[in-house]
Amino acid sequence: MSRKLVLTACVAFTLIGRAAAAQGTGASIHPAQPLTLSGAIAEALERNPELQALRREHEAARAAPLQERYLAPPMLETQIWGWPVTTLNPIRTDMYMFMAEQELPGRGKRAARTLVAERDADMAERHIAVRANQILNDVTHAFLDLGLAREVTTLYERQAPVLEDMAEAATLRYATGQTGQHHTVTSLVELTRLEKDRIGAVERVQTIEARLNTLLGRPAGQLIEPLGDIATAVNVANAEQLALERHPELAAARALIRREEAELGRLRGDRRPDFLVGGGYMLMPGEAGAWTARAGLTWPSAPWSRGRLTAALDVQEKRLAAVKSRRDVTATRLRQAVREATVRLAAAERQVQLIDSTVLPQIEHAFELARVAYEQGEGAFGDVLESRRLLFTMQLERAEARANVGRARADLAAAVGSH
Numbered sequence: 001m002s003r004k005l006v007l008t009a010c011v012a013f014t015l016i017g018r019a020a021a022a023q024g025t026g027a028s029i030h031p032a033q034p035l036t037l038s039g040a041i042a043e044a045l046e047r048n049p050e051l052q053a054l055r056r057e058h059e060a061a062r063a064a065p066l067q068e069r070y071l072a073p074p075m076l077e078t079q080i081w082g083w084p085v086t087t088l089n090p091i092r093t094d095m096y097m098f099m100a101e102q103e104l105p106g107r108g109k110r111a112a113r114t115l116v117a118e119r120d121a122d123m124a125e126r127h128i129a130v131r132a133n134q135i136l137n138d139v140t141h142a143f144l145d146l147g148l149a150r151e152v153t154t155l156y157e158r159q160a161p162v163l164e165d166m167a168e169a170a171t172l173r174y175a176t177g178q179t180g181q182h183h184t185v186t187s188l189v190e191l192t193r194l195e196k197d198r199i200g201a202v203e204r205v206q207t208i209e210a211r212l213n214t215l216l217g218r219p220a221g222q223l224i225e226p227l228g229d230i231a232t233a234v235n236v237a238n239a240e241q242l243a244l245e246r247h248p249e250l251a252a253a254r255a256l257i258r259r260e261e262a263e264l265g266r267l268r269g270d271r272r273p274d275f276l277v278g279g280g281y282m283l284m285p286g287e288a289g290a291w292t293a294r295a296g297l298t299w300p301s302a303p304w305s306r307g308r309l310t311a312a313l314d315v316q317e318k319r320l321a322a323v324k325s326r327r328d329v330t331a332t333r334l335r336q337a338v339r340e341a342t343v344r345l346a347a348a349e350r351q352v353q354l355i356d357s358t359v360l361p362q363i364e365h366a367f368e369l370a371r372v373a374y375e376q377g378e379g380a381f382g383d384v385l386e387s388r389r390l391l392f393t394m395q396l397e398r399a400e401a402r403a404n405v406g407r408a409r410a411d412l413a414a415a416v417g418s419h
Contacts, residue, residue, distance in 0.1 A: 033225055034225060034226045034227060034228030035224060035225045035226070035227055035228060036227075036228040036229040037140060037143050037228075037229055038229065039228075040139055040143055040212070040216060041136050041139055041140070043216045043217070044135060044136060044139045044215055044216050044217070045132065045136070046217075047216060047217030047218070048135055048215060048216070048217050049217055050131065050135065051128065051131065051132055051135060052217075054124075054127065054128045054131055055128060057124055058121065058124040058125050058127075058128055061117075061120055061121040061123075061124040061125075062121040062124075062125075064117045064120065064121065065114045065117035065118045065121065067117075068110060068113040068114040068116075068117050069110060069114055071102065071103070071104070071105075071110075072102075072103050074100055074101060074102045075100070075101040075102075075278075076099070076100050077098075077099045077100070077101070077280075078096070078097065078098055078099070079096070079097040079099070080093050080095070080096055080097075081093065081094055081095040081096075081097065082094025082095055091285075093285070094284065094285075095282055095283065095284045096282070096283040096284075097280055097281070097282050097283075097292065098280050098281050098283070099278055099279065099280030099292065099294075100278060100279060100280065101276060101277070101278035101294065102276070102277055102278065103274060103275070103276055104274065104275040104276070104277065105274050105275075106269065106270075106272035106273055106274050106275070107272055108269050108272070109266070109269050109270070109272070109274070112262070112265055112266035112269045113266060115262045115265070115266070116259065116262045116263050116266055118262075119255070119258050119259035119262045119263075120259060122255045122258070122259070123252065123255045123256060123259055125255075126248065126251050126252035126255045127252060129248035129251065129252070130248040130249050130252050132248070133247075133248045133249075133414060133417055134414070135215060136414075137410055137411070137413070137414035138215055139212065139215045139216070140406075140410040140413070140414075141407060141410055142208060142211050142212040142215055143212060143227065144403050144406040144407055144410065145208045145403070146205065146208045146209060146212055146224065146227065147227050147403070147406075148399055148400065148402075148403040149201060149204045149205040149208050150205055150227070151399045152201050152204075152396060152399055153198065153201040153202055153205055155392070155395050155396060155399065156194060156197060156198035156201050157198065159194055159388075159392055160191065160194060160195075160198075162388060164191070186385065190385070209222075209223075209224045212224060236342055236345070236412070239338045239341075239342065239412060239415070239416050240334075240335055240338045240339075242416045242417070242418065243334045243335070243337075243338050243415055243416045243417060244331055244334065244335075246416075246417050246418075247334055247415075247416065247417035248417050249330050249334070249417075250327065250330055250331060250334065250417075253323070253326060253327035253330050254327065256323050256326075256327075257320070257323050257324055257327060260316065260319055260320040260323050261320060263316055264313070264316045264317065264320055267309070267312050267313050267316050268313065270300060270309055270312075271300050271301065271309065272300070273297040273298045273299065273300060274297065274298045275295070275296070275297050275298075276294070276295065276296040276297065277294070277295050278293070278294035278295070279291065279292060279293045279294065280292040280294075334415060337411070337414075337415035338412065338415045338416065340411075341408055341411040341412035341414075341415050342412060344404070344407075344408040344411065345405065345408035345409060345412060347408075348401060348404040348405040348407075348408050349405055351401045351404070352398065352401045352402055352405055355394065355397060355398045355401055356398065359394060360394050360395070360398060363387070363390055363391045363394050364391060366387050366390075366391075367384075367387040367388055367390070367391045370383045370384045370387045371384050371387075371388075
């Protein structure tokens with residue numbers, strides 16, 4: 001291969017790489033208005049399809065207590081007595097009886113059933129808050145992942161001119177006979193690898209955009225605008241106390257306890273009898289009619305049936321004790337989640353500080369020295385290539401470390417329940 005052919009290949013590959021980069025960035029043209037994290041959270045709260053479905057379920061649960069305030073429908077009944085088997089004519093009978101009956105629940109039973117239904121509706125509302133906290137944490141992570149993916153894509157695009165300059169310098173040195181052809185070929189290979197990795201980075205951006213769009217209730221293929229503020233304010237000092245006071249899962253656990261207590265009260269009310277009242281009119285053709293009356297009540301403490309109610313009460317008391325234990329387990333798990341998120345946040349912040357203050361400046365300085373020395377015909381190509389790789393790797397690590405800070409803050413916010 002002649003020097004002229006090598007120069008032509010370098011120029012052609014440079015143009016192809018720039019065209020591909022332009023095509024990749026052109027696919028991510030966004031509207032001018034940025035999407036902030038708070039805006040994304042507000043949009044998810046309003047438009048997330050799962051939260052909308054849960055709200056509709058809560059509306060149904062909230063309407064249920066009303067039906068418990070009413071009595072059961074009355075029973076209307078008609079009987080014919082003394083109908084001869086020799087005729088199908090109902091007029092030739094001795095007596096007609098028209099009756100009406102109404103069941104009346106014992107004192108306080110309707111109120112107890114209504115309270116249970118209200119507690120069920122409260123649990124449905126708490127479930128919305130629990131799921132919303134989870135979904136908003138997913139939104140925050142998707143937001144952070146998208147910001148990281150776009151930053152990584154930008155880093156790949158910025159590396160292309162650096163490698164092009166290295167390829168140009170290697171080609172010039174080869175043209176003047178100062179070095180071998182393999183330096184130029186190595187630069188072209190690095191550009192190829194870079195373009196391959198950049199394509200993968202663009203794919204990750206598009207995949208995360210689809211995930212975030214779905215969480216926001218948007219079409220999966222909709223273009224997401226540039227990302228704005230990603231800060232999540234979390235008070236680390238009293239995070240555990242806040243989690244125990246307002247986390248949706250603990251609120252849901254307390255709501256479940258209140259529901260089981262209401263159910264226990266309803267079962268205790270079953271010890272009181274229910275009543276039955278009825279009345280009617282007997283019509284006897286050719287004779288004076290007569291009124292009828294009927295009254296009855298249940299006997300919950302009957303020796304052959306009271307064991308059933310006692311067993312039901314025992315089961316409900318055990319169920320109440322179980323949900324109280326589950327509340328304590330939830331509190332313990334939240335304490336652990338807060339602690340782990342706090343530790344991860346502190347570690348991630350220290351990593352970012354270390355990279356920004358110590359590691360990255362030294363690597364940038366080393367790469368600049370190696371690049372200038374090579375362009376002046378003094379340095380080794382391997383030193384430039386290795387320092388470039390090290391610098392790019394550290395830039396990726398810094399982006400990942402900064403994203404880890406955001407993830408740890410998001411996990412801490414989710415553990416506290418402040419989404």
